Each structure stands twice: as structure tokens, then as C-alpha cells.
Amino acid sequence: MSEQPESNEGQKHVVLVIGGGPAGIFLSDRLAKNNVDVLLINRDIRPGGLVEYGIYPTKFKLIGGIRRQIKKVLALPGIHYLGNVPVGSSEVVSIETLRSLGASALAFTVGAQGTNYLGIKGEKRARVYHAKDLVYHYSDLPPFAKQEFPMGQKVLIVGMGNVSVDIAHWLVRVKKVAEVTIVARRGPAERKYTGKEVKVIAANVDREDLDAEFERVRSQLEAVGQDVDAVKAEVMAELDKKPLEKVSETKVRFRYLYSPEDFLGEAEDGPLEKVVLVENELYQRGDSTGCRSLDKKVEWAMDSAVFAVGDKVEDALGLPYERGRYLTGSEGIEAYQVQGQADNAPLFVAGWARNASDGLVGVAKKDGQTCADFILETLKDKTAEKSLEDVESALTQLLTEKGIRSSNLDDVAALEAAEAKVIEEKGEEGFKFDDNESMFAAIDRERA
Numbered sequence: 001m002s003e004q005p006e007s008n009e010g011q012k013h014v015v016l017v018i019g020g021g022p023a024g025i026f027l028s029d030r031l032a033k034n035n036v037d038v039l040l041i042n043r044d045i046r047p048g049g050l051v052e053y054g055i056y057p058t059k060f061k062l063i064g065g066i067r068r069q070i071k072k073v074l075a076l077p078g079i080h081y082l083g084n085v086p087v088g089s090s091e092v093v094s095i096e097t098l099r100s101l102g103a104s105a106l107a108f109t110v111g112a113q114g115t116n117y118l119g120i121k122g123e124k125r126a127r128v129y130h131a132k133d134l135v136y137h138y139s140d141l142p143p144f145a146k147q148e149f150p151m152g153q154k155v156l157i158v159g160m161g162n163v164s165v166d167i168a169h170w171l172v173r174v175k176k177v178a179e180v181t182i183v184a185r186r187g188p189a190e191r192k193y194t195g196k197e198v199k200v201i202a203a204n205v206d207r208e209d210l211d212a213e214f215e216r217v218r219s220q221l222e223a224v225g226q227d228v229d230a231v232k233a234e235v236m237a238e239l240d241k242k243p244l245e246k247v248s249e250t251k252v253r254f255r256y257l258y259s260p261e262d263f264l265g266e267a268e269d270g271p272l273e274k275v276v277l278v279e280n281e282l283y284q285r286g287d288s289t290g291c292r293s294l295d296k297k298v299e300w301a302m303d304s305a306v307f308a309v310g311d312k313v314e315d316a317l318g319l320p321y322e323r324g325r326y327l328t329g330s331e332g333i334e335a336y337q338v339q340g341q342a343d344n345a346p347l348f349v350a351g352w353a354r355n356a357s358d359g360l361v362g363v364a365k366k367d368g369q370t371c372a373d374f375i376l377e378t379l380k381d382k383t384a385e386k387s388l389e390d391v392e393s394a395l396t397q398l399l400t401e402k403g404i405r406s407s408n409l410d411d412v413a414a415l416e417a418a419e420a421k422v423i424e425e426k427g428e429e430g431f432k433f434d435d436n437e438s439m440f441a442a443i444d445r446e447r448a
């Protein structure tokens with residue numbers, strides 16, 4: 001008589017969560033609290049995603065608060081964490097490899113790691129950057145931390161949201177460049193930054209220049225029925241509300257109703273020297289205001305430019321991908337489920353991996369939790385194949401064979417302890433080791 005396969009009834013499901021930012025953390029939390037084990041793997045040595053490497057580093061209180069929540073989640077017995085494990089078609093760990101480990105489902109919460117090129121001439125020229133790379137650089141994320149990003153003295157920021165303000169914050173208060181020009185394709189009423197955020201650069205805004213800019217666009221705004229004086233009063237009130245003290249002579253200028261059209265430099269692939277922009281006019285589009293270009297151009301001399309227009313997901317991850325998004329359905333559970341996948345080990349996406357650059361930490365957290373609810377529903381009547389220990393040991397064996405050192409929670413705690421010592425010794429407000437080698441060296445010293 002042939003041997004019957006062992007019954008797995010009663011065994012807990014294991015979900016592999018890929019990406020340790022807010023979406024992945026709170027997705028894991030919801031699963032673990034509903035009797036599902038989680039193996040959480042993350043590209044970076046430490047968990048947190050953009051909480052560690054995105055939110056402006058001097059927002060100590062905000063970052064500290066979210067860090068505490070993350071620690072609490074990762075301390076749950078049903079969650080195991082492995083850092084320094086990048087997944088992707090060109091990485092050691094591919095999606096196929098992960099699927100072969102026997103987890104009941106895979107959830108991708110890898111954020112928006114792709115660059116959103118807009119198809120503008122010269123946009124790949126030297127000294128034309130995307131905000132994500134600069135943010136990773138000043139937040140000390142390897143390998144961006146060690147890369148050079150020469151900015152020069154005159155910098156153009158394309159986009160007028162909170163990320164633009166973060167970049168301007170760094171340029172005004174750390175780099176202390178001479179001029180920062182923040183340009184929007186629409187008008188001041190459509191600005192996307194919030195009053196709370198803009199106070200960090202408010203003291204450097206050139207008020208005379210801003211007055212003149214409002215006069216320049218006055219007739220355009222009035223043409224779509226906007227009350228220019230009321231909008232101006234709002235913009236000024238935001239700048240006047242508790243501005244941070246001035247630490248540099250950087251002049252910050254806002255420019256409205258312009259779109260970049262060409263990034264020019266003397267040599268074919270040489271650095272940026274000039275930006276050509278086209279003027280726009282506003283028009284009413286239902287409840288919102290659209291813009292279209294006029295036949296009028298300006299040229300501004302610039303040393304560097306930064307796109308702060310949102311990101312897209314990384315196509316090289318290996319999930320079905322189209323136009324900046326991983327392919328999912330549009331509603332309910334299908335909006336979280338990757339299309340065209342087999343029934344065993346279904347694939348899900350959540351957070352910025354599902355909707356790139358969409359919202360604050362709270363939005364990513366909620367999206368992770370919603371995704372977890374759908375995963376729980378999917379697994380309800382299924383039998384688990386492998387235990388957490390089985391899945392984890394299969395993965396760690398593979399990593400060992402490939403010579404990859406992963407980090408666990410004890411390592412992360414050791415890293416934080418080592419960094420806290422540097423902060424104390426140097427009397428600095430914040431410090432992070434900024435390459436993987438020095439992080440692991442610090443971990444080893446601390447744990448020895």
C-alpha cells in the first residue's frame with residue numbers, strides 16, 4: 001500500500017511579505033493577529049521603508065512614533081523579519097524562487113521604486129535628478145548615500161507638492177544654494193504642498209518676487225474665475241505662520257503656469273545649463289482646473305533640476321507590469337491581486353506598490369490592512385503546505401548558498417544601539433551608517 005501524504009490540517013498558513021515599509025508592516029500585523037504566520041523580507045537592512053529613508057530626517061517626533069509602532073508589530077511571535085534581501089528578476093531572489101518556498105500567499109509591498117520619466121527632451125541629462133534619488137541620498141540609504149549629486153547654485157524643482165518642499169528644505173537648510181525656483185504647471189490655487197510643511201522654507205521665500213509673480217499670472221487666474229487676492233492671502237498666511245528661523249541666504253521663488261520642455265547643456269550628454277519652459281493657461285475642467293500650453297517660451301539658466309512629480313513602480317521586479325503599475329483588477333479583492341497568477345500561492349500588492357506615490361503613512365497602513373483582509377478571505381478554506389520554520393529555513397539556506405547575509409531583528413537592534421552611541425558621542429541629533437558594509441560591521445561590534 002502506498003504511503004499517504006502527511007495531513008497538514010491545523011497547520012498555520014504562512015504568507016511571504018516582500019517590503020518592510022508601512023504597508024508591509026501593517027499588513028503583517030493584521031495577518032499575525034489573525035493566526036497567520038508571516039515571513040517579512042526587505043531590501044534594506046532595517047525595516048521602515050520611507051519612514052527611515054523618505055520622511056524628512058529632522059522630523060524626529062514623527063519618525064520616532066512610527067518606529068515604535070513598527071517595533072511593536074515586529075515583536076509579534078508570528079512575524080519573522082529578514083532584511084538585506086532584495087527581490088527581483090535580476091536579483092538572487094526571484095519571484096519564482098519565492099513561490100517555490102511553499103508559502104500560502106505572497107504580498108508585495110515594495111513601494112514605488114521606478115523613475116517616472118515624462119518623455120521631456122534632455123530629462124536624462126547630467127544634473128537633472130528625480131526627487132526619490134535625492135531623498136534616498138540625504139536620508140543615508142545605501143547606495144544612494146555615497147553617490148554624488150552636484151547641485152550648483154541655481155536649482156529648479158519641477159512640481160509644487162510636499163516632496164518639492166522637502167527637496168527645497170534640504171537645498172535651503174543643508175546645501176545652502178543661492179537660488180531655488182519651484183515651478184508648477186498650474187497656478188497657486190492648485191499648489192499641492194500644505195501650510196504645515198512649507199514653514200521650513202518660508203523664511204527664505206523672496207516676497208517681492210512672489211508679489212510680482214502673482215501680478216504676472218493675475219489675468220490668467222481671473223480668466224477662470226479665481227479670486228487672486230484671496231488665493232494670495234492664503235499663500236502668504238501659510239508662509240507667515242510660524243516660519244522656521246532662517247539659516248541661509250538662499251532665495252526661494254515660486255513660478256506658476258510653466259512646464260519644462262527641454263533641458264539644455266553645451267555638450268550632447270553634458271550637464272544641465274539651461275531649461276526651456278513653455279507658458280500655460282488654465283481652463284475649467286468640470287470641478288477642477290486643467291492647463292494647456294501657449295505658444296510662449298522662456299529660458300532660464302539653471303545648474304541643476306529636480307523632478308518632484310511622483311514615482312512609479314519598478315518594472316524589473318518581475319510582476320506583470322504596464323504603464324507604471326503592476327497589473328491588478330480594478331475593484332475589491334481583484335484590485336489587490338496580481339493578474340494572471342495560478343491559484344496556489346496567489347500574489348497580492350498593497351501600499352505604494354499598488355498606487356505609486358499615493359498618500360501618507362496612514363494611507364499605506366490602511367491599504368496593507370485591507371490587503372491582509374483579502375488574503376485572510378482567500379486562505380480561509382485552504383490547507384497550509386509549509387510551516388514558517390520550513391519556509392524560512394529554505395530561504396536562509398538559499399541565501400547562505402548565494403553568499404548573502406541577511407539581517408534579523410537582533411541585528412537591527414544592534415545597529416540602532418551602535419548608531420545611538422555615535423549620536424551620543426558626537427552630540428548629533430541623528431546619525432545612520434550609510435553603507436551595508438559599515439552597518440554589518442557595526443552590528444558585529446555591537447553583538448560581539
Ligand SMILES: Cc1cc2nc3c(=O)[nH]c(=O)nc-3n(C[C@H](O)[C@H](O)[C@H](O)COP(=O)(O)OP(=O)(O)OC[C@H]3O[C@@H](n4cnc5c(N)ncnc54)[C@H](O)[C@@H]3O)c2cc1C
Pocket residue numbers: 018019020021022023024041042043044047048049050051054055056059062085086087088109110111112113135163166317350351352353358359360361362363364
Ligand atoms: C520624500 C517623502 C517624504 C514623505 N514624508 C511623509 C511625512 O512627512 N509623513 C507621512 O505620513 N508620510 C510621508 N511620506 C509618505 C510615506 O513615506 C509613504 O506613504 C509610505 O512610506 C508608503 O509605504 P509603503 O510601505 O507602500 O512603501 P515604502 O515606505 O516605500 O516601503 C517599501 C519597502 O519595500 C522594500 N523594497 C523595495 N524594493 C524591494 C525589493 N525589490 N525587494 C525587497 N524589498 C523591497 C524597501 O526596502 C522598503 O522597505 C513621504 C514620502 C516621501 C517620498
